[in-house]
Amino acid sequence: MSFRVDSQDFIARSSDALEDAPLQSALGKLRMGLSLRRREAVAALPEFEALRDEAAALRDYTLATLDQQLEAFEAQVRARGGEVHWAPDAEAARRIILELCQRYGAKKVLKGKSMVTEELELNEHLEAQGIRCVETDLGEYIVQLRRERPSHIVAPAIHLRKEDVAESFAEHHGDAGGRDRSTAEALMAEARAELRAHFLSADVGITGANFAIAETGSTVIVTNEGNGDLTQSLPKVHIAVTGIEKVVPTLEDASTLLRVLARSATGQEASVYTTFSTGPRRPEDPDGPEAYHVVLVDNGRSAMLGTEFEAMLRCIRCGACLNHCPVYGQVGGHAYGSVYPGPMGAVLTPQLAGLDQTVHLPTASTFCGACAAVCPVKIPLPTLLRQWRQRAHEAELGGTKARWLLALWGFFAARPRLYHAGLRLGTRVLAGLAGPRGSFRRLVGGQAWTAKRNFPAPEGGSFIASLSQETFSPTAEDRSAR
Amino acid sequence: MRVALLVSCLVDGLRPSVGAAALKLLRAAGCTVVVPRAQTCCGQPAWNSGDRATARTLALRVLDQFAGVDAVVVPSGSCAGMVHQLPEVLGASHPRRAEAEALAARCYEITTFLVEQRDYHPGPLGQGQTLTYHDSCAGLRELGVKTAPRILLERAGYILVEMAQAETCCGFGGTFCVKYPEISVAMADEKLASAGQAGASLVVGGDVGCLLHLAGRSERSVAPLAFRHVLELLVPEREQPRALGQGTP
Amino acid sequence: MTDSGREAVLGAVRQALARRTAAVGPPPCPPSHLIPQRAQRQAPELHALFVQQAQAAGATVVSVPDEAALAQALAALAAEHGEVPVVAPASPLAKLPWATAPALRAVQSGDALAVSTAVAAIAETGSVALASGPENPVLSAFLPEHHAVVVPASAxxxxxxxxxxxxxxxxxxxxxxxxxxxxxxxGPSRSGDIEMTMLFGAHGPLSLTLFLLEDG
Known part of the structure; x- marks a missing residue:
């Protein structure tokens, strides 16, 4: 597999994250901020729930007709003078993009925010070939300077404090004139000035696409900064890189999805810039790119179609599941060791990288369901995580101790007499041992529980065993009832 | 109305008083109650761990044990939620799928059952005691249990103060709490902080698992809170066990 | 290379869809399109909604009765920054009755104010729709420090x-x-990427002023 993951160290990374005070303060803001904003935006639109149903149905319809939609999209792009390239896997996608950059003699490439190119590790690949890549989304730019990966699919630098940003800017931009880097405003103004110079000197602009519209051959990007628009308008070449699942049939379909996207992502009614790009500039146009290419990336997506994981292809990358996930909220994105963290990443990453490397990701969930409750396209994320757990169980991946304990539990649970006798005895012994203290600070074999928690003692005896045989036989009615 | 009580493992073994309270409340609400003696576990730990075969074996046992009643009532949103998933556990083509669907359709979390099916009004018990309610995830998001426990507590005279994070997962998550104890405890701390900010010293919930986890963590703090299953507060004080979270090991 | 990629991807998709049809049957019907009640209004409520939504998004909305007033307001806005507005030579705005001539040229990085015309406004979200072309260079919306858009009320x-x-x-x-x-x-360009503090003027303009032109 060519998809890079470091998910095997999930436990160690999450421990580090929990000890990282600045990260915890950043995550605290995320947990409170974005979920509140979403809630307010949803409350302001009475039709929101109905729109979620519609968005999910629309995505399902598109996936069920994906070949037709992709062909229609390709035909429209060509009719407008653009080129479409098909990449079965990451390697092919990287090769296609490199060849395009070389065709146009590119030395500097601008990047709009694109998770697919993160998935492809495109920057590393192009830089290895001597082509400089400059991320233009503010968060992506910061993360790139720090040689980190994004920790969130919508807010890449959510894990950093402004002091961290100031430090990186001082290192990379120099310290001419003792710049003020004490406020977020000053830092943003500095990034704006630095990036403006890059915008005016780049050869190729690479963006992602939130949607690709089959009807018109347009790619759509949604941003708040305007970086994507400068990226695709100033250089002479625009390359839009997107997953094959991002196609939608019509303009009206895009309207429907846009209604749920911004609200779910940031709690905005609409993002600042929604941009429909169709072909290269027209002969009479004063600006815009002279060439327009779309790279359609499969990279494991078609393998999910028609399987129990198909619903994951509905995903529109809004990040709401990350913002509402209590596990993500504690450990942040880097703990997952994948460019796709959180609930959506825990479903997608095993598909892209293989389950043996990533078995922690579907396991590290309480199944609280907060992700599915907010997903704008109603992906049943806990159900899909459970599917991965089933595959892990079948493949005997994950901890053997847990498997044995579970098997033992299953054995007793299928033998009620043994089960109840054991339960009564065990709970009595524990209650006796605890005595008036009422709970345990340590339990033999229970370190995982008691390291940071007491174990409250059972009351003693079991409920079922305390019932009289005659009154509560499995078939007889409770005669003492009124 | 003839109802069967699905006690749940944690109530059965660790908090039998909750089972006794369930029995008493269902009778007081005019039900004829049977407690199938051979019931053990609904299979949720196996199902959520990906062990479909064991989950299926236990699912069939549940079907056997809980046939022939008007309703199956559970003092746990989590286990009631599991019963609702039994058709999925068996799969689309299983010969007993229809039976599982029928069982799911007549299975209720107990506070919802008492309020919506029986319009039950508990006697005055609360005497103005202040408490805050933790919505456990499965009950809340799989079954929509939100108002029913609050209605019962308020009818009984308790004063409810809501915490900001009432609907956020406490970090128990079944086997999650021992597979990822550090994350689990960090989630508990956030919940406990939110409960503390609400200004109530008693935290009430509908699932013993969450309560054991929160109570165990709270006991390690400087100012432990008290924790109770909602049913404990709907029977007279003398029938209530010692609150969780008050241990002194 | 590209063609073999095309066959590989489309082939894999078709194979998967055959698997899908076997498992769950033929594709569902395309869904209908629900349009929120709030967007289904007529003027003048529609105008009120547009103004309200655009302001909520951080734009300034100014109603102008005619072209003379529009030219005056645009010049005044640019004058706040000590400059004249930049207008594309092919824009109909070039023919406004300007008291002081605007800069009829392509926008450049660092210009104080560029002016665009909207093909339509979307009241539901308070958005203006700009179609690129000689009359409306794309960069007018992104390179200047401040951006103004003229919206005919009928649009x-x-x-x-x-x-x-x-x-x-x-x-x-x-x-x-x-x-x-x-x-x-x-609304104007913004970013919340540093500590989730929402700040205006990330890459694009620091402010957006919409001139709602009464056109009969």
Whole structure:
């Protein structure tokens, strides 16, 4: 597999994250901020729930007709003078993009925010070939300077404090004139000035696409900064890189999805810039790119179609599941060791990288369901995580101790007499041992529980065993009832 | 109305008083109650761990044990939620799928059952005691249990103060709490902080698992809170066990 | 290379869809399109909604009664920054009754104010729709420090679906003709990427002023 993951160290990374005070303060803001904003935006639109149903149905319809939609999209792009390239896997996608950059003699490439190119590790690949890549989304730019990966699919630098940003800017931009880097405003103004110079000197602009519209051959990007628009308008070449699942049939379909996207992502009614790009500039146009290419990336997506994981292809990358996930909220994105963290990443990453490397990701969930409750396209994320757990169980991946304990539990649970006798005895012994203290600070074999928690003692005896045989036989009615 | 009580493992073994309270409340609400003696576990730990075969074996046992009643009532949103998933556990083509669907359709979390099916009004018990309610995830998001426990507590005279994070997962998550104890405890701390900010010293919930986890963590703090299953507060004080979270090991 | 990639991807998709049909049956029907009640209004409520939504998104909305007032207001806005507005030479705005001549040229990085014209406004979200072309260079919306957009009052629509309907009405025999770039702009550029503090003027303009021109 060519998809890079470091998910095997999930436990160690999450421990580090929990000890990282600045990260915890950043995550605290995320947990409170974005979920509140979403809630307010949803409350302001009475039709929101109905729109979620519609968005999910629309995505399902598109996936069920994906070949037709992709062909229609390709035909429209060509009719407008653009080129479409098909990449079965990451390697092919990287090769296609490199060849395009070389065709146009590119030395500097601008990047709009694109998770697919993160998935492809495109920057590393192009830089290895001597082509400089400059991320233009503010968060992506910061993360790139720090040689980190994004920790969130919508807010890449959510894990950093402004002091961290100031430090990186001082290192990379120099310290001419003792710049003020004490406020977020000053830092943003500095990034704006630095990036403006890059915008005016780049050869190729690479963006992602939130949607690709089959009807018109347009790619759509949604941003708040305007970086994507400068990226695709100033250089002479625009390359839009997107997953094959991002196609939608019509303009009206895009309207429907846009209604749920911004609200779910940031709690905005609409993002600042929604941009429909169709072909290269027209002969009479004063600006815009002279060439327009779309790279359609499969990279494991078609393998999910028609399987129990198909619903994951509905995903529109809004990040709401990350913002509402209590596990993500504690450990942040880097703990997952994948460019796709959180609930959506825990479903997608095993598909892209293989389950043996990533078995922690579907396991590290309480199944609280907060992700599915907010997903704008109603992906049943806990159900899909459970599917991965089933595959892990079948493949005997994950901890053997847990498997044995579970098997033992299953054995007793299928033998009620043994089960109840054991339960009564065990709970009595524990209650006796605890005595008036009422709970345990340590339990033999229970370190995982008691390291940071007491174990409250059972009351003693079991409920079922305390019932009289005659009154509560499995078939007889409770005669003492009124 | 003839109802069967699905006690749940944690109530059965660790908090039998909750089972006794369930029995008493269902009778007081005019039900004829049977407690199938051979019931053990609904299979949720196996199902959520990906062990479909064991989950299926236990699912069939549940079907056997809980046939022939008007309703199956559970003092746990989590286990009631599991019963609702039994058709999925068996799969689309299983010969007993229809039976599982029928069982799911007549299975209720107990506070919802008492309020919506029986319009039950508990006697005055609360005497103005202040408490805050933790919505456990499965009950809340799989079954929509939100108002029913609050209605019962308020009818009984308790004063409810809501915490900001009432609907956020406490970090128990079944086997999650021992597979990822550090994350689990960090989630508990956030919940406990939110409960503390609400200004109530008693935290009430509908699932013993969450309560054991929160109570165990709270006991390690400087100012432990008290924790109770909602049913404990709907029977007279003398029938209530010692609150969780008050241990002194 | 590209062709073999095409066959590989489409082949894999078709194989998967055959698997899908075998498992769950033929594709469902395309869903209908729900348009929120709030967007289904008529003028003048529609104008009120547009103003309210655009302001909520951080734009300033100014109503102007006629072209003379518009030219005056644009000049005054640019004068706040000590400059004249930049207007594309092919823009109809070039022919406004300007008291002081605007800069009729392509926008440059660092210009104080550039002016665009909207093909429509979407009241539902408070957005203006800009279609690229000689009259409306794309960069006018992104390179200047401040951006102004002229919206004819008659171009205020309810939902974005009405914009698609309008474009379909204008479609020729070859179907829908789309500009290279169609933008919906909803408030000024912003970013929350540093500690989730929302700040205006990330890459694009620091402010957005919408001039709602009464046109009969």
């Amino acid at each position: 205020v629509l309810g939902p974005s679906e009405d914009l698609w309907a309008l474009l379909r009405e204008q479609a020729g025999p070859e179907g829908l003709v789309f500009p290279r770039t169609l933008h919906w702009v909803t």
